[in-house]
Amino acid sequence: MGAGAVSDAGPSTTAPLKRTLSRSTTFEVNEDKDLAAYEAQAKQTPRADPIAKVDKQQILLGTMCVSGVYVSRNDFEGYAKAGFNDDFVRVFAEKRSQGIVFAGYETHMSAFKYSSLVRPFRQMACISAVDTTSTEFWLKITRPNEYEYKANLELQVRWKDNDHDALKTPEALQGDFIARYWANGGMPFLIVDHKVVWSHNAEGGVDYTLDSLKIPATFDIAPCVGPDKPFALELYDYQLRTLAWMQGIEDGEAALFYASSIIPLGEEYDDLFVDLRGRQFLKADSEMLKTQYVRSGIIADKPGVGKTITTIALCHTRPFDSPDYLYTMKDGLFQSKATALFVPNNIAEQWEQEIRKCLGNTVSVIQIKGKAAYMKTSLEDILTCDYVIVSYQFLVNRAYKGYQDYGVGNVAHFGGHLKLDASEEDCKKFVRNRKGNYSFAWVNFHRVVCDEFHEVLSKTAAIRNQIECMEADSLWGLTGTPCFDSTETVCKFADFLDIDATETWVTPEEESFRFIQNRVRRNEPDVTFPPPIYETFKCQQTPIERAFYQSSLNLSVSNLLKLCNHYQIGNHAGGLGAFEAMSIEKVTEAVQMTRKTEIEALKRQVESTQLELTQLDKALALFYKSGSKTLDAEKRAAKEKALKAKINTANQLLQLSETNLMTLQGQYNFFENFVSTYLSKGGQKIECNICLDDDIQGDIGIVPCGHSFCHSCAEEAFKMQGKCPSCRQPIQAGEIMRVQPPAPDVAPDIDANGEKDGESSDGGEKLDPDMFGSKIREMVKYIRQETEKSDDHRFIVFIQFSDLADLVSAALNTYGVLTARVKRGWRERENALKLFRAGLSQPAPAKIMDIAAADGEKTANVNSVEMTPKDVSDPKGKGKRVATEAFNEDEAPKKAAKTDSSSEKKGKKPVKVLMLSARDSVSGLNLTEASHCIILHPFFSHNDEHAIASEKQGVARVLRKGQEKTVKIVRFYVENTVEQGIHETRMRGHAEE
Template sequence: MESVDTKEELRKLMENIQPDDATKIANEEDVPVEGLTIKLKPYQFAGLEWLQKMENGSNKGGILADDMGLGKTVQAISLMVTNRSEDPVNKTTLILAPVALLRQWEQEIMTKVKPGRHRLHTFIHHSSAKKKSHRDLRDFDVVLTTFGTIAAELKKIEKYEMRKKADPNAQPRDDEKCMFIGPDCKWYRVIIDEAQCIKNKTTKTARAAFYLQARSRFCMTGTPMMNSVEELYSLIHFLRIRPYNNWNKFRTDFNQPLKSNNEAARQMAMHKLQALLKAILLRRNKKTEINGRPILNLPERRVEETNPDFSEDERNIYVALETSSAVKFNKYLKAGTVSNSYMQILVLLLRLRQACCHPNLIKDLGIVAATAEITQETMDEICRALEPNVITRIKEANGTFECPVCYDAVENPAIFTPCGHDTCPDCFSRIADPSNALAEGDEGRTAKCPECRGPINTKKVIDYECFKRIHMPEEAALDDTVDIKTDVDADDMTAVDIDDDSEDEEDEDDDDETESLDGFIVEDGAKEEDDEEAAQRRLKAALKPKKKKKAATMTIPELKKLAVRKPGWRKIYLRMLKKDFKPSSKIERTMEILDGIMTAPEGEKIIIFSQWTSLLDLLEVPVSEKGWGYRRYDGSMNAKLRADAVDDFKNRPNVRMMLVSLKAGNAGLNLNIASQVVIMDPFWNPYIEEQAIDRAHRLGQTRPVMVHRVLIKETVEDRIIALQEKKRALISEALDEKASQSLGRLSVHELAYLFGISRNVNDALPAGPRARVRQGGVGALGA
């Protein structure tokens, strides 16, 4: 039986469930709001009214979970303009957002809010533009900062709390004082944009967010859950929605029963979860209707699955790999170590996923050295200089790594110094790109490790292959590494030297690339050279770099690194791939799809997504042979190259294809000029794919969008799709709009029974909110 306090908390929570009249919004025209330079769409005005109600009610906040592109930012700005603080000492709204969005927020506030008395004085606390104390910050109406900023304060506050346990009268020392999360840091309102960034309750970012003190709190995210209901808990904990900000209560009522095999318990938990979300969350998507008409009038989107068959050789490779993986998994199962071997199992699955696309991917090498623009010799030196504790930690990983940015398994990650943490090569490419900092107006920004938030030098990284070679030579010797060499026509590679672009390497250490200085040093007793000009000639000759390998003698991985690093080498790399190119079944079927689109009279443009840049490299071979105009977009390209690729794709009629890395292009791109999308391989998370498809299916699209998913049947890809559907079903059920509307019509007794507030009700809970609708609103539950 619930305690008296818990019952009261539940009663207050349920008071926020009102009869749902979203389909009967009075205003069908855009609505003016005092203080704004624009009018709000009818659904945006309804969103503003919901935000105001949440802020002024018992929740003191909530989750605005509108779909991407529906204007969550402008709704939040409307709230800041219309619900100002009356306390001049506590008037500041703190906005936490990814670095890339800070300037966008500032620009939106400047352009959407009228000047004069309505103006919101805004400050971005980031990089060199930082204030010294919380007192300085609260002079502003709005302060914008990053997740990393508050995460950096967590260590300070935890250190102070440890001292305070020993000495209750302790006061914060200078090195323990915080500007955002300390006990004396009071905000009027906190808004977390892209709130899925705190979905893991154990991360530093999430734990720091939990410390924030504010009168009201809001989360903004188009994906309040991406994998499981546990991610929702972190948002609720930040919002301090009682009683479910307590993990034990949340786990008991939702987490455990939703995973249960007991269907009755699962259904009861789902109804309760839907009711909870109805009380704290507002979500509208592109198909939501107001007054019988959809919010957005977008063309139709259709998904077509195509299933190529493996060739005999591909099937043999896949079956052998699958059999080997099953044997290894059974060993973990028998030993009872499956949970402790999670990363090893992910790597087994990673290889199976790659084998579905092309056998060459199984031995795919990373591009860390190329992105960091350092030589292998330099990487070896960096590796030898690692601290002993870092070396021990990397060895203990036993070759199993999970990228902390995209959460995928990775075999050969980028390893940062000095901390020794890692990411996948694609995510490292984005972290290392200095043009990202320039785009964000932060030229002097120091890159930070996504794991520990410590500063890293992106020019001093290693990869795991390098680490094994230096610190685990026995392991490296056992690796079944194939050195692929390809004969190349002499005419193709005549006089091509690796050093043709040496100006890019001016800052590198050239000690390992120079001849001996013996020819310059004068031996004892020898006649000194009086001719200064001759001495200079001898010095120049002595310092002349060694002649480097010709392209014809290089391996495919070596060429790939150069192709990433120097655009001039891309053609050479593709020629090498072309010489011994063998298509996979998946590539052949993709080419059939592309051929059908390219020869059709409509002239549609196409986006092709894959998780692996090497698969896109292989696809380039037949695409270029066809003479089709295309561009690439992936994490190894700097911001200018990516922007140029997008411009060409949008503006040049002959450029009809964009080959995009899923990790680099699943968000932030507007490619609505394309109406055909090809997904070459499935990702664990269905919402990553949805975001990718939304590059084309978005505002401004004038054609129906066709999505082609290329999947191999009876492989691990089947299981990934099943997992996607399971995740999608759970989250869609929890966020179901029809269930939400029906919950708004449940009676007081039904809601009381649902949450266990009362066991003596005349009416039992209906079989489901959609099965039997009761008339009459909620009213005051305490009555």
């Protein structure tokens, strides 16, 4: 069906159409002349229709009206020409190739074509019931003011009120355009294009984007009455509001109605609902509305404000209320009164502690993290307990039957052991005899809760599939870091709540918006702990560190970050021992040996390739000389082509080998020249043959050839000559290495027996002051200084990379700073937490205080007299180093040193440093015992928001509900490295915010 007549003056014989859908976008122009032509025409544009009305400050550039039901992509410019002059079409067409500013996001036309502006309106061809003479497309172009080089395009489709009922027919509902209209409840238009959510009023305008979509809070929900006894804790107002919202959803309150693809249209339509999937309209009393009501949701409160306690309160206030449930089935599954909690391994014990804190021993709790607990728990136990806590990792334990048979839920599918019509006695016998031989997918739980819900998407397929198989009366997800950055992601989260969004959402963009507005809530209450103190320490590399770093600049950003923290990772240090911390001298020696080996191999590769090229050139010359005598033309051409292809391949290989050889040789030479020039001097004076200073004080500049000068002299020589003043070798920009004398030594701790930590009683190796680099040394100083102030100080060291965390932990232990590592099996995790919490003079506080926002950040230079704190003396330690035990999660723990305060009485130092890696699943850990959170390095990701979110996860382990101490958030970075660049960029971003 084609378009009707085009007019630039608007309809003159009919009343203005009132029902309006609109979209708008903005594009920028380069010069004022691009808009000047519009203004001349705008003076002639009739202003009779409401679309021509503009604000006083706006300049109307033109309007266009197309009467009909279909706008063709190819014909759109033709319609525009009828309503506007050729200059508009030319400028608009130019913007198609250059890219336009689209809702604040600059995007190129390869990702966004101008036709997407009109795409939904082109779908009107499906509305055969609508009178074509009563449907109009309008385009209005305005300029904000005469000083801005921008133009706003608004496109509308309008029809008369008396034609509106035609949009309710089954035929009309088949059209995507009308489906989208009803998906927004018959209200102003809403659509998503390239992550942009359009939510318009009659005048148009963009509300927000999906990337920055604000999840609703619960401030509009009236708080409920707090949980009654024996619930021991008192909830805050925001928790009571969230609890009321969760209760309302589980109770099926009409005011909180939400069902997938079933849209309420409001009072204007007499409580009418549209079912987009069934292509029908429903009344409010329809039975379908009751059965499709979604009794699930996501609580996305910020980390540390009490999601766990609120969830336990929900379980307490909405218990299972069917007394005759046991040994009965629902949809082929055994009914259970339990709330099933699926959680990361490291917080399973924490969940049980919180349940006991709230409800004591009035409830039964089963915790399954390994084979042992699974084998002694019967299926009947799962049906009759109040809470069953299961780790995500257990779902892929080979002993778990659900892992063997995941994806099948109905009990009748399992070996024919039970028929669905079996008697109650048969069911009782079946569930009692099942120990270590059942699946959670056989059970319909009262409630399923998935903690750290955002992590489910990143789990293995086996875990994800099993979580999706879980059945319950209600399903809840808990997350402190929600990520709804795309329609696809929202659909996946909805799928886990048994909504089946990916397959059934008719209009996924609008449904994503509705899902978040109706079934996701996030509270960000005021800070409930003393404001933290922020400190930043800049570290300067020692000369050998600087040389090693400079010789490795070809590495990736991630590896350079690792290199700034420990020199055993990120370079050519493979095979040096994954968990054995080595000194920088040993690492550099090993790396240089590896480089030398690779250089020799590359030299052989170059020689071999050159020889091959010589032979191929001879073969080609011989071919040209004699080939024509023995081959016909076709075979001759084929052989010539094959020889040339081999020559081309060999040339490419030679070029690659020579490039790699040059890079590696440069790294090797640079470091060797540095060693021979600087380190070989020992305590001797270093001269500068430019300014003739016979003892350089301060910064020294070393060039790649190995010669050294005053740094300022070397820089000046490069600017003037671009060559080394001593040997005349060329110098490239950035190749002058700036070095300083080594930093002061760190004294080792002295234990209770008079021995130095880091030195064994049988004559172990003496502690090397430059052993692991400047940053670890400065962190050791800081930890010792802070520990001297209070024996109760506990430190979280948060690192992005797991392998780096292992080596830093080993290095700290070598310095006499004992660490525990949250990693691997759940038994080892729990053991690490027990070691960390041992020896405290009092338990971590549980009371919450409402205190103002955090204090500002202060920066201290650890190598200057302005350092804070100023006292850098090395306090004496107490006791010896103790080793932590490693456990297999399916085996009983070995005997270990006691972890209570009595360990100090026996001369053993308590573990005061807990090492966390972002890749070791730290989400949800409650570590309010810590007084310090050390971010050892700026986190890195190609998406900076993800990196910042990871850092916040570490901080949130300490700054959370129950924290009464004033916590220090401490950051370290190395000057003149990739770390400084990342840190300063982030700080500028925070300042702008």
